Amino acid sequence: MKIVILGCGRVGAALATMMDRAGHQVSVIDYSNEAFRRLDPKFNGDTIIGNGVDEEVMIRAGIKDADAFAAVTNGDNRNIMASQIAKEIFKVKKVVCRIYDPIRESTYNELGLETICPTVIGAQMLFEALENNK
Amino acid sequence: MYIIVGGGGDVGYYLTKSLLNQGHEVLLLEKGSARFQALSDELGQSVVRGDACEARTMEEVGASRADIVIAVTGEDDDNLVICQMAKKRFNVGRTIARLNNPKNELIFQKLGIDVTVSPTKSILSLIEAEIPGSTFVTLMTLKRAGLEIMEIRIPANSPIVGKTLNTINLPRSGNIALIIRDKEYIVPTADTKILANDEVYALVSREGEEALRTALGTTS
Numbered sequence: 001m002k003i004v005i006l007g008c009g010r011v012g013a014a015l016a017t018m019m020d021r022a023g024h025q026v027s028v029i030d031y032s033n034e035a036f037r038r039l040d041p042k043f044n045g046d047t048i049i050g051n052g053v054d055e056e057v058m059i060r061a062g063i064k065d066a067d068a069f070a071a072v073t074n075g076d077n078r079n080i081m082a083s084q085i086a087k088e089i090f091k092v093k094k095v096v097c098r099i100y101d102p103i104r105e106s107t108y109n110e111l112g113l114e115t116i117c118p119t120v121i122g123a124q125m126l127f128e129a130l131e132n133n134k
Numbered sequence: 135m136y137i138i139v140g141g142g143g144d145v146g147y148y149l150t151k152s153l154l155n156q157g158h159e160v161l162l163l164e165k166g167s168a169r170f171q172a173l174s175d176e177l178g179q180s181v182v183r184g185d186a187c188e189a190r191t192m193e194e195v196g197a198s199r200a201d202i203v204i205a206v207t208g209e210d211d212d213n214l215v216i217c218q219m220a221k222k223r224f225n226v227g228r229t230i231a232r233l234n235n236p237k238n239e240l241i242f243q244k245l246g247i248d249v250t251v252s253p254t255k256s257i258l259s260l261i262e263a264e265i266p267g268s269t270f271v272t273l274m275t276l277k278r279a280g281l282e283i284m285e286i287r288i289p290a291n292s293p294i295v296g297k298t299l300n301t302i303n304l305p306r307s308g309n310i311a312l313i314i315r316d317k318e319y320i321v322p323t324a325d326t327k328i329l330a331n332d333e334v335y336a337l338v339s340r341e342g343e344e345a346l347r348t349a350l351g352t353t354s
Contacts, residue, residue, distance in 0.1 A: 078211045
């Protein structure tokens with residue numbers, strides 16, 4: 001499938017590399033060229049420089065015929081806005097949005113966005129690790 | 135009315151002051167500590183330090199009894215989230231967002247923001263109106279009706295100069311509301327004649343704009 005990833009930080013770069021290795025067609029957007037250095041040297045996908053909450057940048061990344069979109073920048077609000085654009089304007093079938101703030105995450109989840117909150121997941125895992133140690 | 139303003143930049147500051155002057159209960163949220171200090175020195179208790187995107191902050195300032203939430207930060211994604219959170223979590227009846235990028239207008243409308251205000255677009259059209267030679271200027275957009283109020287200066291070479299309104303083939307959705315000639319204003323009737331350099335004020339639908347341009351012999 002064709003996937004557009006917004007944000008090439010640690011998570012974005014790792015996700016892009018994994019999807020590329022799994023044989024998918026990947027485009028990664030980041031506003032800094034530097035960020036793309038995090039990608040695997042064998043990465044075959046496209047890299048697009050630009051602000052991902054800009055429709056034109058998303059079009060350049062191929063959002064119009066993408067099967068999936070993932071928003072993983074550092075900014076919750078940027079991820080939220082970009083995901084809603086992907087879902088509501090470009091009608092991308094599968095949209096996943098990372099939101100650090102648990103309250104915001106649950107609100108947008110109720111609004112119908114598929115959301116992942118690493119804060120809650122991370123805390124839960126740490127909790128379990130500590131509890132199991134007893 | 136209880137109004138919460140998110141973002142204490144220049145727009146937020148002047149907006150808060152003017153709303154306070156009108157007698158409203160206003161609360162301005164600013165997250166930066168230095169900026170907050172400067173604002174609270176002048177506006178006192180009307181400013182609270184905090185992020186209007188954060189539900190906890192909004193709860194503390196009583197967002198659920200707010201009549202209006204206005205988001206005027208310099209970032210469109212922040213303004214979008216402030217308004218959506220206010221609507222969804224706190225059932226605020228009316229949300230108004232500042233648009234920094236005019237292209238986001240349609241997106242914000244689709245995503246449920248009640249009113250969007252685009253300073254960039256307003257400034258552009260005000261400047262356009264002041265540039266000599268521009269014949270066709272949008273003065274105002276009436277969003278709900280999908281209409282625009284246009285100012286049209288009739289060039290001397292327009293084919294309709296000297297013609298009466300009932301002989302001009304105006305588009306159905308283009309209504310001439312007022313003509314200003316020298317210092318006089320004329321409320322036009324069917325047999326009002328158009329003269330060169332008339333300033334014509336028209337109400338026109340977005341789709342009718344092109345037809346009106348053609349009818350009046352003006353090109354942009």
